[in-house]
Amino acid sequence: MSDSFELDAPDHFTVGAVGPPGQRVFYLQARQTGRL
Incomplete structure (x- = not known):
C-alpha cells in the first residue's frame, strides 16, 4: 500500500x-503551507 x-x-x-x-492511474497532489 x-x-x-x-x-x-x-x-x-x-x-x-x-x-x-x-486502466487509468490517478494522481493526487495537495499542498499545505510549507508542505507538498
Missing part, C-alpha cells in the same frame, strides 16, 4: 489521470 499523509487544511489540490478507461 502507498504512503499516507494527512493535511488538515490544504491550500491547493490537484488531480490528474493517465491512461484509457479501465
Whole structure:
C-alpha cells in the first residue's frame, strides 16, 4: 500500500489521470503551507 499523509487544511489540490478507461492511474497532489 502507498504512503499516507494527512493535511488538515490544504491550500491547493490537484488531480490528474493517465491512461484509457479501465486502466487509468490517478494522481493526487495537495499542498499545505510549507508542505507538498
